[in-house]
Amino acid sequence: MTKSDDQRAKILDVARDLFAEKGFEGTTTRELNKTLGIADGLLYYYFPHGKQEILDTIVQQGLESRVSEITFDFSGVDNVDDLVDRIMHLFTKVWELFTREDNYQSFMITVRERMLLSDEESSWMKTILVAIQQEIHDAMLPLAAMIQRTDKDIPVLTNLVMDILQRHLYEALLISNQREMTATTKAEMRKELEFLLVK
Template sequence: MSKSETKSDQHKDKILKISREMFAEKGYEATTTRMINQAAGTAEGLMYYYFPHGKHEILDTIVYQGIINRANQLQAKFEDCTTKDDLEERLMQIFENIWQVFQDKENYQSFVITIHERTLLSDDQADWLLQVLEGLVDQIAEQLQTAPVLDGLSKDQYRPLARVIVSIFQKVIYDELLIKDNCQLTDQMKNRIRPQLEVVL
């Protein structure tokens, strides 16, 4: 990569970083391209060089990058879960891993923007959101099939079980991050999840 390409990438990343911060703090509509340019120290034309479709293309990029970053950080393995306590503990680890994703400032900002600006999202972006959730459901369902403790389930029961588990995680994450604006994982939160996992398992 040449020096000019590196500098170009740095300019583009700076515009994205500042836009992400402003969209998360002020909202998409309240943030103007002029505000972004002033904060980034860039000329109007330079922003349109990197993002020909302007502010909405910046939003598209932020949402897409945030979703990809979150999706790529989640892993689950259950083949050594021989008791329901083992499985419950592993699921709690998955929840904690998901929570850790949002401890990254950029991931958190992208998540907030994606939810707050959902009416502005294209069909493709809405599909990305669904794909992340469905991907997590698929991943957990696939791993649940390897858990010896669940050998009694029929093959068509794993995915509905995984969907309920993801819904439990999703509700707590939305309540804490969006409604309460709480980024700290607490024992109280874990204690809200555990009884629900006990019921579904």
């Protein structure tokens, strides 16, 4: 990484903190410069389009790496309890990804500043969840007979599995401002999965 890359990364880190704390409109370029300890105007050397370019970069940054961080394996699953365990493990990994400081800040910035973002920029969360949903679908398809479902049932089942994750994740982050997956939340999610998967 070059010195220029380091400085860009530092600007993005500081801006992410300030945007998450004060909002995009509440953060001035002067405040960014002061917090960074750089001369007025130097910010434009690294981000010629100023604050908006920084916001766009924060939101877009790392989408592919976020998706690639979620890996899971349903091979060897031969009973519903094991399937529920594997899905719960996946839920925990997704939860940890969303609540990691940089991703949590990006999530909150996206929610707060969605009117300033293009559809593409504000859809990073959906893109991640759609990719995960596809992985779950592909992993569950060979297990259809084991859970007494047809192949045609798997897309609907996968949607419902993702609904469980999204509802609990969004309720915790947006409504309760709770980043930790509590024991109560885990128990509720497991109960819902068991209800869904056990015939």
